[in-house]
Amino acid sequence: MLLTLAWRNLWRNKRRSAIIIASVAVGVIALTLSDALSLGMMHQMLNNRIGAHVGHIQIHAPGFRANPSLTALLTDPDAIQTELASIPAIRQSSKRIVQFGLLSSSRSSAGVNIVGIEPERERRVSHIARSVVEGHYPDSSKGDILISRHLARKLEVELGDKVVAMASARDGTVGSEVFRVCGLFATLDAEFDKFHVYASLPTVGSMLGLTKEASQIVAIVDEVDSVGAYREAIQSQLGGVLDVASYRDLLPMLVFQLDSYEQLIWIFYLIVGLAMFFGIVNTMLMAVFERMHEFGVLMSLGMARSRMFALILLEAILLGLIGTLTGELLSWLVSIPWERYGLDLSVFSEALGSLGVGNKIYPFIAASTYLNSLIMVPAFAVLGALYPALKAIRLRPVEALRYV
Amino acid sequence: MEIIRTVDVERTYEDKGVPVHAVNGVNLIVEQGEFSVLAGASGSGKTTLLNVIGALDVPTRGEVFLHGEALSQKAGNELSAIRLTKIGFVFQAYNLIPVLSALENVSFPMVLQGVAASERRERAMAILDELDLAGLAHKRPGAMSGGQQQRVAVARAIVTNPALVLADEPTANLDSVTGHKLLDMMLRLNEEKKITFVFASHDEKVIARAKRLVTMRDGQIINDELRDGVFT
Ligand SMILES: Nc1ncnc2c1ncn2[C@@H]1O[C@H](COP(=O)(O)OP(=O)(O)O)[C@@H](O)[C@H]1O
Ligand SMILES: [Mg+2]
Numbered sequence: 332m333l334l335t336l337a338w339r340n341l342w343r344n345k346r347r348s349a350i351i352i353a354s355v356a357v358g359v360i361a362l363t364l365s366d367a368l369s370l371g372m373m374h375q376m377l378n379n380r381i382g383a384h385v386g387h388i389q390i391h392a393p394g395f396r397a398n399p400s401l402t403a404l405l406t407d408p409d410a411i412q413t414e415l416a417s418i419p420a421i422r423q424s425s426k427r428i429v430q431f432g433l434l435s436s437s438r439s440s441a442g443v444n445i446v447g448i449e450p451e452r453e454r455r456v457s458h459i460a461r462s463v464v465e466g467h468y469p470d471s472s473k474g475d476i477l478i479s480r481h482l483a484r485k486l487e488v489e490l491g492d493k494v495v496a497m498a499s500a501r502d503g504t505v506g507s508e509v510f511r512v513c514g515l516f517a518t519l520d521a522e523f524d525k526f527h528v529y530a531s532l533p534t535v536g537s538m539l540g541l542t543k544e545a546s547q548i549v550a551i552v553d554e555v556d557s558v559g560a561y562r563e564a565i566q567s568q569l570g571g572v573l574d575v576a577s578y579r580d581l582l583p584m585l586v587f588q589l590d591s592y593e594q595l596i597w598i599f600y601l602i603v604g605l606a607m608f609f610g611i612v613n614t615m616l617m618a619v620f621e622r623m624h625e626f627g628v629l630m631s632l633g634m635a636r637s638r639m640f641a642l643i644l645l646e647a648i649l650l651g652l653i654g655t656l657t658g659e660l661l662s663w664l665v666s667i668p669w670e671r672y673g674l675d676l677s678v679f680s681e682a683l684g685s686l687g688v689g690n691k692i693y694p695f696i697a698a699s700t701y702l703n704s705l706i707m708v709p710a711f712a713v714l715g716a717l718y719p720a721l722k723a724i725r726l727r728p729v730e731a732l733r734y735v
Numbered sequence: 736m737e738i739i740r741t742v743d744v745e746r747t748y749e750d751k752g753v754p755v756h757a758v759n760g761v762n763l764i765v766e767q768g769e770f771s772v773l774a775g776a777s778g779s780g781k782t783t784l785l786n787v788i789g790a791l792d793v794p795t796r797g798e799v800f801l802h803g804e805a806l807s808q809k810a811g812n813e814l815s816a817i818r819l820t821k822i823g824f825v826f827q828a829y830n831l832i833p834v835l836s837a838l839e840n841v842s843f844p845m846v847l848q849g850v851a852a853s854e855r856r857e858r859a860m861a862i863l864d865e866l867d868l869a870g871l872a873h874k875r876p877g878a879m880s881g882g883q884q885q886r887v888a889v890a891r892a893i894v895t896n897p898a899l900v901l902a903d904e905p906t907a908n909l910d911s912v913t914g915h916k917l918l919d920m921m922l923r924l925n926e927e928k929k930i931t932f933v934f935a936s937h938d939e940k941v942i943a944r945a946k947r948l949v950t951m952r953d954g955q956i957i958n959d960e961l962r963d964g965v966f967t
Binding site for chain 1: 786789791792793811812815816817818819820822824826830832833834835839842843844846847891
């Protein structure tokens with residue numbers, strides 16, 4: 332009955348209720364969509380990095396990550412891969428040799444990470460193969476090298492041109508190899524592109540004086556959200572000596588950004604909440620004073636103050652809830668095409684490119700976003716109604732009845 | 736049985752620094768079954784006295800006893816409970832809750848009492864039936880005439896079987912025929928159900944039916960006469 336009464340009271344002044352509901356809804360939409368955009372952008376940055384190179388799990392010899400060189404190598408990577416193949420959660424693994432070196436054309440040269448890959452396996456742990464925009468992906472064993480379009484421009488080379496790679500080999504001498512540019516790639520991350528070149532693992536291995544060793548093994552798992560648990564499981568299965576890292580360990584800045592964003596969003600809520608708070612104080616004050624006489628009647632009927640207080644707060648909660656649900660529904664409707672077709676932000680493409688996002692963002696609304704505003708907004712509405720409600724119940728019945 | 740006893744009740748307002756003695760030393764006893772009218776010119780203190788008796792207002796001095804208990808000793812929520820269970824109010828302006836139907840308005844005090852929904856409905860319907868208001872059950876106050884609203888207000892006032900119904904100028908907004916009808920109804924409730932009524936009114940129709948007429952002037956009782964037998 333209290334709920335019925337509160338509900339019907341809301342619709343007595345339809346215009347006023349509609350205005351407050353609309354303003355709550357607008358606040359919620361702003362909150363939800365900006366959250367969706369930010370989350371979409373950050374997840375995309377993360378996924379691009381994971382997809383381009385990092386993968387879900389990487390296995391190194393201890394010390395490699397601190398000092399990536401040939402002094403810390405996986406001595407028997409094939410045995411590790413066999414072991415990994417027996418773990419059902421791991422979808423695919425691939426080994427790599429990574430060594431910093433110099434790539435020179437006849438015109439220019441650049442410092443790069445020379446990555447030796449198993450071309451067929453690599454296809455299934457990263458999307459570098461799909462990032463080839465010109466020419467073709469390197470075959471095994473031959474002297475093919477895949478470089479980015481950026482780097483090709485810098486070195487002033489074209490498809491089929493010769494380049495020379497030089498890097499310190501395992502025995503301390505300088506290893507070098509002549510490659511032919513077989514293809515050009517472009518990922519969404521311009522910075523990444525400038526520093527990575529790909530050739531087949533045996534070629535890079537022999538250039539650096541390696542036999543069967545590798546620098547790293549990259550693996551893709553089934554459930555990304557459980558990557559932490561997988562990491563532990565793999566770590567113990569491999570005997571605990573090797574360095575097993577998840578993308579969370581490998582991309583600490585991005586992960587930190589995502590995590591701290593989730594805390595920062597509360598400031599957003601606070602700002603929108605405050606704006607709403609004042610709107611609701613105002614509306615509820617008007618609504619309460621307008622009905623002061625009626626509160627006198629309720630008191631004369633013997634309604635306890637606590638119940639009248641609850642009635643007023645209930646009206647505010649309802650206003651907040653309706654506004655929030657309306658806002659969330661509209662946000663959801665807006666987000667459907669966004670989530671499917673993405674949001675084309677090519678206007679800002681340069682800035683986004685350097686962030687590693689790409690021209691299109693796929694915003695998504697997390698369940699927690701819906702839930703947060705569903706709790707926060709009505710809570711602010713209640714805060715906004717506290718003062719008017721206190722005003723109403725402080726009066727003696729006669730004083731309230733005297734209002735007309 | 737004594738329902739109300741006021742002892743030297745005063746209610747003083749401050750009006751721009753000047754004290755106004757709206758009620759100025761009233762000693763009044765109301766017995767079970769009365770049908771009494773507080774009469775007197777406008778401004779004589781009728782409403783103020785009625786509000787003090789009904790625990791809507793607190794006297795500046797003196798004491799009001801309801802069933803022998805001093806109201807000044809009661810906390811706010813106890814006074815709410817007293818209004819809820821022992822007193823029914825009928826106002827000049829009907830004061831039904833506009834968003835509730837007649838049936839819901841009459842049920843409302845029972846909601847506050849925690850009566851179960853089915854029993855609420857039954858009892859509210861029974862009272863509306865008894866007062867010939869069943870046809871209005873699902874109408875909201877806005878769709879009723881003044882007389883209809885006031886009769887629903889009476890139904891709401893008596894639905895909890897209060898010890899006392901206080902009615903402040905209940906006929907003032909009604910035309911004379913409707914006013915008579917309302918008074919007939921209240922008198923019948925008084926005679927058949929022994930419900931105690933105290934009116935504040937300067938309406939001749941009301942005064943003419945009083946079984947006890949208490950006349951006030953300047954916040955004091957200047958005459959108190961029993962007129963029992965007038966209507967038998
Ligand atoms: N809230 C108030 N503030 C100041 N004076 C009041 C107030 N209420 C009533 N009075 C004064 O008290 C006196 C009695 O008023 P009231 O009880 O309403 O009389 P009645 O109901 O007999 O017309 C009047 O002089 C009136 O002006
Ligand atoms: Mg009066």
